Amino acid sequence: xxxxxxxxxxxxxxxxxxxxxxxxxxxxxxxxxxxxxxxxxxxxxx
Numbered sequence: 001x002x003x004x005x006x007x008x009x010x011x012x013x014x015x016x017x018x019x020x021x022x023x024x025x026x027x028x029x030x031x032x033x034x035x036x037x038x039x040x041x042x043x044x045x046x
Contacts, residue, residue, distance in 0.1 A: 001009075032038055 029038075
């Protein structure tokens with residue numbers, strides 16, 4: 001595998017990892033919202 005292929009693969013894997021991270025954050029947020037915890041003022045906003 002040449003350097004261009006390695007870099008392309010690395011970039012693709014980073015992109016996939018970022019998408020997974022965003023989806024996991026969305027799932028966690030949806031879970032807390034389903035529990036009604038988004039209405040609290042004492043929690044972190046991010």
